[in-house]
Amino acid sequence: MMKTDEKMIVNGKRLDGRKPDEMREIKMEVGVIPNADGSAKVSFGKTTAIAAVYGPRKLFPRHKQKSDTGIIQYNYDMATFSVDERKRPGPGRRETEISKVSRLALEPVLFLKDFPKTTVDVFIEIIEADGSTRVTAINAASLALADAGVPMRDLIVGLSGGMVNGVPIIDLCGKEDNYCDADVPIAFLPNKNEITLLQMDGRLTPEETKSIVRNVLHAGKEVYKKQVEALKKKYSE
């Protein structure tokens, strides 16, 4: 972890004035790309992700087809202008890894067994990055999949937790992401209480980990409500 002299928490308030268990402003919108089967835009503060879903559709090349089940192809990408210093375009080590873990997070949610030989394509573009991009992307993917009408077991909620100066926090912003003691992105199914993504970068004791996970699962219910609201809004004029 990088070191900084700056105090991350002063008088119980974080860098951007939030309380430790407070999330940034959440905006969700469904159906932003008319040509996609399903799409969504999700922002947590200054982090914005756009998701487009196509399928289930025929999978090519043919050797990738599975005769007993469908597959997900998840593509996470950051726009060159999404960060302060221009990011080199195209997927690198980081993007490939995030695509894989996110795909594994989505697999238990879909009934892919009903769609043999097909693929569900999920394309994510981060147009504004300020920490917690992978969980924001998962929220967008969840909404886009539901919008596309792919059969799902549940919606999926992503939210990051972490630890700064010994205080557990949720929904890390970019600076906190860089200088925190540890950050823990989590994705889970709110109605089933199943965790499908849990990563950790940093050092935590078992007790600290447990308390962070508990905080995130609790706060995630708020994110779930926003998702439901966004989906229902599209169909109620």
Next chain:
Amino acid sequence: MKKNDKKSREITVPGELIGSSKTFKSGYGTYIEGDKIFSEFVGILQKKDDYVSVIPLSGVYIPQRNDRIIGVIEEVQKFGWIVNVNSAWDGFLPTSEGIDDYVDVKKVKMERYFDVGDIIYTQVNDHKKGDVQLTMRTPIARKLRGGVIIKITPSKVPRLIGKQGSMVTLIKEKTGTIIRVGQNGLVWISGENVDKAIKSIKMIEQKSHIFGLTEEISKLLS
């Protein structure tokens, strides 16, 4: 809009609890875990007596036996045709199911019957694990000549047809067109005022979830 307040359609989201399997039978768009029934789709919840189902508001077409669909010939093969049926899989129409007369495949060109790009009104014979078999051996099946094809969401097809075909008959009469609706979401239109018919069909697709749609359509067409 006043009607809406009294009896608005209830919209479900995936994973939403919609009942217990002890009191309800689960229908399309739902799944059972433990003894609880959950929704699979963003859709309209329907409860009839002890039967619950969810009609999805979007999604691809899933072929089912005896569905009457519209397909476009994609490829001519030795013993049949590959047909695009607007689904996740292609349909296959074998020679024996496609034509009535006996043909010697060595001598006769299959293009004589159906060529690439031809539109057919056909029926699903069977669907197993992504293998969709079609048949023309039903009275309703035929080749459609001329006309245009438009796509709508497959789950909204019943709304377009209306009660005993009331909605589609209305459009047919008012615009002087011939319309054939496939259950896979492809609609074939031919006749005088095709543009107007397309406009009204698109409107039905957009406003499928509101009440009093038939009146609105007849207002648009007159």
